[in-house]
Amino acid sequence: MTSLGAATQLLEMICAAIAAPAFLGWVNQCRAWLQNRSAPSLLQPYYGLSKLFRKDAVLAESASPLFRVAPYVVFGAMVVAAAIIPSMGTGLPLSMAADGIALVGLLATARVFLSLAAMDVGTAFGTLGARREMMVGFLAEPALLMVLFVAAMISKTTSLPLIAEGLATRSIGLYPSLAFTAVAFLLVLLAENARIPVDNPATHLELTMIHEAMLLEYSARHLALMEWGSALKLLNYACIGFALFVPWGTSTEAAGPAGLLLAVPLLVLKLGFAGVGLALIETLSAKLRVFRAPEFLATAFLLAVLGLLVHLLLGT
Amino acid sequence: MEVLLLLASPLAGAVLLGLYGSRRWAPELNAFFSFTTFAAACALTARVIASGPVLVAREQLFIDPFNVFLVALTALIGLTTALFSRPYMRVEAEHGRLGHGRLRLYHSMYQLFTATMLLALTTNNLGLLWVAMEAATLSTVLLVTLYRTPASLEAGWKYFILCGVGIAQALFGTILLYFAAERVLGAEGVTALLWTHLNVVKAQLEPTVLSLAFVFLLVGYGTKVGLAPLHNWLPDAHAEGPTPISAVLSGLLLNVAIYAIVRCKVLVEGSLRSTLPSQMLMGFGLLSVILAAFFLWRQRDIKRLFAYSSIEHMGIITFAFGMGGAVANFAALLHMTVHSLTKSAIFFAVGHAAQKSGSQLIENIRGLITVSPTIGWGLMLGTLAILGLPPFGVFASEFLILTTAMKQQPWATPLLLLALGVAFAAIFGKVQPMVFGETNVRRLPHAPALLPVFLHLAIVLMLGVFIPPYLAGWYRDAARLIGGP
C-alpha cells in the first residue's frame, strides 16, 4: 500500500516534470493551427530548454544570492506541487502533510521568490513586472482558495486526494456551486499562467507584459529553470482543475497498479482536451488592458464566493 | 350593497371622466360622483351603526368601527375637495396651464384615486390592501406631474421611485405574513391573507417571521406615511402637484397608509406578545415629529411648509399608536380625523392664495386679509387649528396624546413638547405676515367660495368642544380593537 502510494507520488512528480514542456508545446501547436499558422513541433519547448542549459549563465553585477537561488526555489516548489496534486492516483502518502491550502502556499512561495528576484537587480522592467504580478496575485490567490474551499466543503476535507475521490464518487446531479467555481477557476488559471486575456505569453511588448518582464534579467540555466517552472505551473493548474471538476478516472488506492496504468492514458487524454480548450479561449479572446485585470480577477473572486454561498444555502 | 356602490361609484366616475373630463360640466360631474360616493359612505356608516361589522363579497370586504369612520372621512373630504377643485381647475384651465387632455386625466385620476383609497380601507385581504396602495401611488404620480414643469417632474419621479421601492418592501412583508399564516390556516391560500381570519389565530402565528414581516411592512407603508427618514418624496409631491391633490394626499392617502400599518400591527402584536412593534412605531413617530419640526424653519414654499407639518402630525399619530392602549388609540384616531380636515382646509385656502398671487413662495404672498378676507381668515384659523390651539379638535387630541405620553413614556414628553413648540414658532412666524402683512395689491373684486374650508374648520371646532356620542363610541370600539401593550 505505502509502496504503491510512494511510487504513485514519485511517478506523478517525474511525469509532470517531464511532460510539462510537452503540454506547453501542445497548447502552442493548437494555437498555431487555430490561427492558420504552421505549428512548431511538439518538442519545441524541449529544444529551447536544452539550448538554454548548454549556455553560460550571465548575472547582473548587482544581483544578490537571492537572484541566483530563486529559479531553484520556483522550480522546486512547482515540482513538489506536482507531487501533491492527485493527477494520476489518490493514494498519496504525503497528502497527510500537504492539503489544498498548503498547495496554495507553495504556489505563493514561488510567486514571492519570482517577484523578489525580479526586483533584485533593480531594473525598471523587473520592478514593473513584479508589481503587476502582485496585483494579479492578490486577487487570484483568494479566488483560488475560495474555489478549493467549495470543493472542500462538498467533500468535507481539505485533503486534495480525498476531495478528488469524494467528488468522483458523488451522486450525479446539477451542482450550481461547482459550476460557478469551475468558471472562477478557469479565470484564475488564465490569469496565473500569464495567458490571454490577462497577459500574452508570446510577446515581449513592454507596455503589457507581466510574466516576461520579470524574467528579462535571467539567462541560461536560470532562465531554463524559470521557464520549465512556468510550464510546470500550467500543467499543475490543469491537474488541479481535473482533480476538482473532472475527477473521474484517477486511480484509487484500491485499484492497485492496474488502475494507475489506466489513469495515465486518461490523464493524457484530459490534458489533450484541456490544451485544445485553452488554445481556443486564447484565440477567441482579446488581451485586456493591464488595468482591467483586477476587474477580470474580481469576477473570478465573485464567482468563487457566490459558489461558496450557494453551496452553503442550497447544500449542493 | 352600500359597499359595492361605494367602490363602483368612483370607478364609474373614473371611466366617464376619462372620456368626458374636459367638457365644461366635467367638474360638476366630478363633484356628482364624489357625492354619490359620499352618500354610499353615509348609508354604509348608518348600517354599521345599526348592525355592527359588515363582511361582504366572499369575505374580501370588511367594515368595522376602525375603518368605517375612515371611509366616511375619506368620502367627505373627497367630496369637499371635488367642490374646491371645481373653481380651482376652471381658473387653471383659463390661465392656460392645463389643456383638454390633462383635464381629462386629472378628473379621471381623481376618481380612480378615491376608488383605490376606499378599496384599501375596505378590503379584508392584506394582499389586496397592498395592490390598492400601489394603485393609489400610480394614480397620483401623473397628477403630481400635471403641470410638466421640471420641478414637478422631479417630484413625480421621486414619488414614484421612493414609494415604489418602499411598497416593494411592504409586498415582501405581506409575503412573509402569508407564509406565517399559511402554516396555521392551511395551504389552500383562500383565507390566509384575510385579516378577519388572521385576527382570530394571531396568537399562533410564528413570532420570528412576523417580527421580520413587520419590519418590512413598517418600512414599506411607512414610506407612504412619510415617516422620517423615508419622507423625502412627500414635500416635493405636495408642493409641485395641483393643490386639490396636495389636499387629498395629505388629508387622505397618509391616513390610509397609517391604517395599513395599524392593521398589521394588531396582528404582529398578537403574535409577538412583546413591545417591539410599539417601540418601532414610537421611534419612527418621534423621529418624524422632531425632524419635521426643524425642517419647518427652512421652508420658503407655503405648500412645502404644510407638507412638513403633515409629516410632523403623521409622526404624532404614529407615536400615539405606538404607545397603544385605549386612551392613546382614541387620541390617535381623533387626531387622524381632525388633522385630515384641518390640513385639507389649509390646502384649499393656500391653493386660492397661491392662485391669486401667482406664486407659492411665502415671501410673495402678503396681506391676504386685505386682499381677500375670507382666504385670509380661512388660512389663519386653519393654521391656528393645526398648531393645536384650543378650542379646535387638534388641541383635544394632542392634549390627550401628551398626557398619555407623560404617564406611559415620560422620556418622550419633553421631546414632543419641544418639537411642537418649534413647529408652532416656525409655522406661525411664517403664516402671520402672509395674512396680516403689508401689501399693495388691490382688494379682489369678489370673494372666492370657501365653503369647504369653513365647513372643515367648523367640524374640527365641534370635535374640539364636543364629540358626538356615536363617534366617540366608534373611536372607543376601534381603540379597543387596536389594543396595545
Add this chain to the structure above:
Amino acid sequence: MTALSIDLQLLNACATLLLLLSFAMLAQRRIVSLVNLLALQGALLLAATLLLAWRTGEVHLYLSALLTLALKVVGLPWLLHRLIRRLNVYWDAEPAINPSATMLLGLLIVVFSFGLAQPISALASTATRSTLGIAIAVILLAFLTMITRRKAMSQVVAFLSMENGLFFGAMSATYGMPMVVELGVALDVLVAVLVLGVFFFQIREQFDSLDLHHLESLREGD
C-alpha cells in the same frame, strides 16, 4: 450526500442562475442589454414556476406561469424595447462607478440575505425553501442596482427586477400568493410601466435627456 430529485436540482439551478443574472445586471452598463437581461430573468422565473407547478401539481401555479410568460417574458421587455426605440436611447450606457466595490458590496448583500432567510427557511415546509435566500438577494441586489444608476431607464429595469425577486420569494416560501393578489400585483406592474412610459416622454420633452442628474434641483429648504 443526499441526492435531490432532478426537478428540485433544476429549480436550484434556476435559482442560482437568477442570482448570477442579478450580478450581471449590476455590472451591465448598456440599457438595451439590461432589458435583455430582464427578459432572461423573466424566462428563468417562468422555468422555475413551471417546474414547481409540475412538481406540486397546483393549478394556480400554471396560471401564474402563464402570467409570467405574458407579462415578464414577452410584455414588459417588448414595451421597454419599444420605449427605447421611440426615445432613441438605443446606444445609451451608464458610466461605470467603481465596479469592483459595487460587486463586493453585492457579495456582502448576498451574505446578509442568506442570513436573513435562514430562520424563515427553517420554518418553511415547501421543497423550495432553501431558495428563499436567493430571492431576498435578488431583491436587494436590484435595489443596489437602482441606487448605483443615474439613468431613468436603468432604474426602472432594476425596479422590475426587484419585482421579479419578490415574485420568486413568494414562490419559494409559499408556492405563490393567492391568485387574486397575484393578478392585482401583475396589473399594478403593468400600469406602472405604462405610467413610466408616459413619464419618460415628459422628462425628455422637458430636459432632452433621460439622465437623472437633471432631477436634482429640489432640495431641502428651497
